[in-house]
Amino acid sequence: MKKNILCIGAGYVGGPTMAVIADRCPDCKVTVVDINSERIAAWNSDNLPIFEPGLDEVVKRRRGKNLFYSTDIAGGIKAADIIFVSVNTPTKTFGAGAGKAADLQYLEKTARSIVEYADSDKIVVEKSTLPVRTAQAMSRILQSNTKNLNFPVLSNPEFLAEGTAISDLENPDRVLIGGMETPEGQAALNELVELYAQWVPRERIITTNLWSSELSKLVANALLAQRISSINSISALCEKTEANVYEVAAAAGRDSRIGPKFLHASIGFGGSCFKKDILNLVYLCEYYGLPEVAAYWEQVVKMNDFQARRFVQNMIGAMFNTVSAKKIAIFGFAFKANTGDTRESPACAVCHQLLEERAELSIYDPKALENAKIDLANAQGRINYCTSPYEAAKGAHAIAIMTEWNEFKELDYQRIFDNMEKPAFIFDGRNIVDHQYLYELGFNVYPIGKKSLVHV
Ligand code: NAD
Ligand code: UGA
Numbered sequence: 001m002k003k004n005i006l007c008i009g010a011g012y013v014g015g016p017t018m019a020v021i022a023d024r025c026p027d028c029k030v031t032v033v034d035i036n037s038e039r040i041a042a043w044n045s046d047n048l049p050i051f052e053p054g055l056d057e058v059v060k061r062r063r064g065k066n067l068f069y070s071t072d073i074a075g076g077i078k079a080a081d082i083i084f085v086s087v088n089t090p091t092k093t094f095g096a097g098a099g100k101a102a103d104l105q106y107l108e109k110t111a112r113s114i115v116e117y118a119d120s121d122k123i124v125v126e127k128s129t130l131p132v133r134t135a136q137a138m139s140r141i142l143q144s145n146t147k148n149l150n151f152p153v154l155s156n157p158e159f160l161a162e163g164t165a166i167s168d169l170e171n172p173d174r175v176l177i178g179g180m181e182t183p184e185g186q187a188a189l190n191e192l193v194e195l196y197a198q199w200v201p202r203e204r205i206i207t208t209n210l211w212s213s214e215l216s217k218l219v220a221n222a223l224l225a226q227r228i229s230s231i232n233s234i235s236a237l238c239e240k241t242e243a244n245v246y247e248v249a250a251a252a253g254r255d256s257r258i259g260p261k262f263l264h265a266s267i268g269f270g271g272s273c274f275k276k277d278i279l280n281l282v283y284l285c286e287y288y289g290l291p292e293v294a295a296y297w298e299q300v301v302k303m304n305d306f307q308a309r310r311f312v313q314n315m316i317g318a319m320f321n322t323v324s325a326k327k328i329a330i331f332g333f334a335f336k337a338n339t340g341d342t343r344e345s346p347a348c349a350v351c352h353q354l355l356e357e358r359a360e361l362s363i364y365d366p367k368a369l370e371n372a373k374i375d376l377a378n379a380q381g382r383i384n385y386c387t388s389p390y391e392a393a394k395g396a397h398a399i400a401i402m403t404e405w406n407e408f409k410e411l412d413y414q415r416i417f418d419n420m421e422k423p424a425f426i427f428d429g430r431n432i433v434d435h436q437y438l439y440e441l442g443f444n445v446y447p448i449g450k451k452s453l454v455h456v
Contacts, residue, residue, distance in 0.1 A: 001027060002028055004080050008076075008085050009088070010036070010043055010049075014086035014127070015055075016055055023062050024170075031068045031079070035071070053164070055166055073117070077122075078120075083122050085107060086127040091279055104130070107126075107138070114151065115144065125155075129157055132218070134214060135178075135210045139151070152179070152187075153210070155176075157176055157216070159174070162271065163339045177213065180210060218278075218280060218281045225275075227262040228269045229301075230263075232304070267402060268349075271336065278297055318427075318444065318446055323358070327359075331389055331402060332430075333369065333371070334371075335403075336403065337404045337406065340367035342368050346402065350400065351379070351383075361381070361383045361384070362383075362393075364385075364388060364391070393416045396420050401432065404430040404432045423444055426438055
């Protein structure tokens with residue numbers, strides 16, 4: 001094998017990213033290690049720990065040939081030429097910066113493991129999303145080794161989106177690599193460029209200084225989330241004025257400077273990263289004495305929280321100002337379609353608010369039910385987890401669509417309507433069903449950013 005590649009962290013990023021590297025670089029040996037032995041066992045089984053379209057096929061193709069999942073972190077470090085660090089970097093929940101700053105304890109532990117177990121030079125690649133200038137701290141810890149070893153640090157943030165991770169990795173818009181502006185740093189950077197160049201066209205491989213690379217990742221996520229909050233803020237105005245947010249987004253998005261993507265009004269963005277990365281950006285701005293910049297970005301998160309609250313308030317208002325003891329069917333719990341991931345899912349916030357109002361929930365999701373059970377384990381109130389949307393909607397007063405799963409577009413809504421309490425309500429938090437058709441079936445229909453269709 002030409003190179004030994006190690007990834008520390010076998011999560012949503014480490015697992016799929018390394019599978020694609022192994023697939024595209026058959027002359028490299030790729031090992032993914034994790035402290036979580038259950039997760040590693042799942043990566044080595046037929047039931048992978050995450051659902052991602054196309055992932056099973058890639059893993060099956062390479063596992064046991066040049067792709068290995070293991071708990072042997074020390075052995076992996078010793079053997080590696082290049083080490084990707086892809087551990088979680090959640091929002092800090094304690095001490096200074098709690099609620100905003102990134103918790104870097106897992107990252108620091110990996111740096112210390114590298115110092116402890118390495119017995120030769122290694123390139124260390126930050127794959128996790130990190131505050132700008134983290135590489136400086138990382139480098140200092142790594143260079144504190146007493147074995148005279150060198151560990152050039154690179155930043156190579158990941159831009160994949162869940163649900164499309166494999167195609168994003170196989171055909172990325174760009175690969176970003178930042179390195180120290182020293183001969184050693186540039187040599188390491190060139191080595192990583194050559195690895196990606198095995199399948200990514202060179203013009204899509206961008207190289208920058210370390211700090212630009214680290215910051216670009218936070219900025220990319222902040223800009224994407226900002227578009228969603230912007231259009232969601234307009235959805236509220238549309239509901240007051242009978243403008244249609246889809247027509248508005250399509251009209252504005254036709255300007256090539258604006259573009260049509262990421263202007264889909266919704267219940268709000270979820271996922272493990274948008275909120276945490278913006279809060280991290282907010283914290284950095286505050287830390288560097290830029291309160292106006294911090295407040296500007298914080299508003300993106302506040303608008304997102306407002307959108308979920310507004311959705312629940314609309315539900316309660318429409319249902320005669322009470323949902324107490326009413327059964328409400330929740331269609332979808334994942335933060336987006338084609339994933340089982342529920343981290344920061346707006347569905348979770350909506351469910352908690354409905355439970356506070358003493359509604360009874362019946363939740364259906366094709367891939368995320370097990371995660372939903374974990375997320376709502378401590379919630380007070382009556383919750384049923386259903387194996388079909390028909391079961392969830394039976395006897396319900398209302399349906400709330402939380403995730404844009406394709407199957408919700410194709411259900412037999414006549415059958416669903418017939419089995420619901422009347423008047424029957426549908427609140428479409430993703431605007432994915434045919435509102436006029438449902439209205440004609442007899443539903444009272446409440447889309448986002450569009451006039452509601454109500455039988456009087
Ligand atoms: P995750 O929680 O799914 O996976 C992280 C893994 O790291 C866990 O399995 C954990 O057990 C392991 N880990 C933690 N400390 C360890 C240690 N000391 N040694 C070995 N393993 C350790 O997280 P994720 O979603 O894969 O995200 C990882 C990073 O990538 C984060 O910084 C995130 O912001 C970033 N990111 C995530 C996505 C995404 O879509 N999820 C996309 C781009 C970037
Ligand atoms: C996002 C980014 O798209 C990735 O580039 C980035 O790598 C990743 O975060 C990360 O750093 O974790 P992801 O969160 O997996 O990826 O999924 P997105 O497709 O970005 O969707 C995020 C949320 O926004 C979802 O809840 C989605 O339903 C919502 N969304 C998206 C909208 O409400 N409207 C839109 O127009 C687009």
